[in-house]
Amino acid sequence: MSASVSTTSNSYRKTITVAILLAMVLIFSLTDLRHETWLRLYEFFLWLEKTPFGIIGKTWGAVFAIVEAFHLLAMALLGGAVIVSDARLLGWLFVDVPAREILDRAHKVFVAGLIVVLATGVFMACGVAGKIYWLPVFWYKMLVLATGIFFVFFVRRPLLRHPLEEIHPWVLRSIAISSMLIWFTVAATGRWIGFAGS
Amino acid sequence: MSEEESNAGDIKDLQCAAVAISVTTVVFFVIYWAVQINSVRELLELAYG
Numbered sequence: 001m002s003a004s005v006s007t008t009s010n011s012y013r014k015t016i017t018v019a020i021l022l023a024m025v026l027i028f029s030l031t032d033l034r035h036e037t038w039l040r041l042y043e044f045f046l047w048l049e050k051t052p053f054g055i056i057g058k059t060w061g062a063v064f065a066i067v068e069a070f071h072l073l074a075m076a077l078l079g080g081a082v083i084v085s086d087a088r089l090l091g092w093l094f095v096d097v098p099a100r101e102i103l104d105r106a107h108k109v110f111v112a113g114l115i116v117v118l119a120t121g122v123f124m125a126c127g128v129a130g131k132i133y134w135l136p137v138f139w140y141k142m143l144v145l146a147t148g149i150f151f152v153f154f155v156r157r158p159l160l161r162h163p164l165e166e167i168h169p170w171v172l173r174s175i176a177i178s179s180m181l182i183w184f185t186v187a188a189t190g191r192w193i194g195f196a197g198s
Numbered sequence: 199m200s201e202e203e204s205n206a207g208d209i210k211d212l213q214c215a216a217v218a219i220s221v222t223t224v225v226f227f228v229i230y231w232a233v234q235i236n237s238v239r240e241l242l243e244l245a246y247g
Contacts, residue, residue, distance in 0.1 A: 011207040015214040022222055140230065151219050159212035162205070171213045178220035181227045 014155065021150075025143075041133070048129035057127020064127050071120035075187055078113030081106040082183045086176035103160055114149070135196050141189035148182040 028034055048054050057064045085106035087093035094102055125132060132138040156175055159167065 012211050012214065014211050015218060018215045018218045022218065147219070147223070151223075155212060155215045155219060159209070159216055162209050162212075166209055168213060171216055174220035175216050178223040181223055185227060185230070 014158075018155070038139075045129040045133040048126045051126050053123045053126035054129060057123060064124065067120050067123050070116060071124060074113045074116035074120065075190065076113075078110055078117055079183060079187060081110035081113060082179060085110075086180050089172050089176040099164055107157060110152070132193060135193060137189050137192045137196055141186060141193065144182055144185045144189065148179075148186055151179070151182060 028037075049058065057067075084093065085103050088095075088097070088099050088102045088106075156179060159171075159175070164172065
């Protein structure tokens with residue numbers, strides 16, 4: 001009996017992890033824990049502004065603008081990779097090219113874009129830490145970005161490494177649609193930060 | 199357990215996890231953007247009647 005339970009929990013390891021994480025996010029969002037954590041992070045955001053990145057970002061607008069330009073270009077790269085691979089999964093684009101080839105190449109572009117987005121994003125966040133701390137949209141962006149990274153590396157990519165014929169077509173469609181929704185929200189909330197609270 | 203069975207179990211697990219995240223994402227997306235669009239609509243109403 002216990003061996004059977006153990007085998008079941010082993011075979012559904014990722015599903016159980018996802019369920020636990022979703023429950024934790026829900027509990028965190030609906031309790032005082034969220035507000036308490038936000039208050040505790042204030043000192044950290046003040047410190048971010050005093051780091052060399054924060055000082056450079058606040059003092060030299062041109063440096064901030066150049067880094068932001070790379071951030072936006074990397075977002076375009078990442079977004080392009082997402083659209084190409086998800087549109088192929090949905091059968092909307094490049095149907096004459098093998099899906100495996102598109103998925104593998106788009107993932108490499110995605111990873112390169114993500115690294116630049118994260119590196120430039122940290123720099124930019126330091127420069128405007130005092131502003132973004134107060135913006136709910138920034139926290140939503142961080143939540144969706146973390147979800148996106150987790151989704152890609154923990155579920156999407158490992159699943160798509162298997163032969164696509166073995167995956168249920170509706171699962172492939174749901175992966176593609178949710179992936180586009182996640183990265184659209186990351187991009188849209190990111191631009192919103194630029195227009196909010198200034 | 200043979201390698202084939204383990205592989206099938208792995209795919210099943212990943213598919214379940216993918217569906218769980220996908221459903222959550224779609225629900226979050228609909229609620230979040232509906233609330234944001236409604237809040238902009240209310241602000242515009244307050245500003246311009």
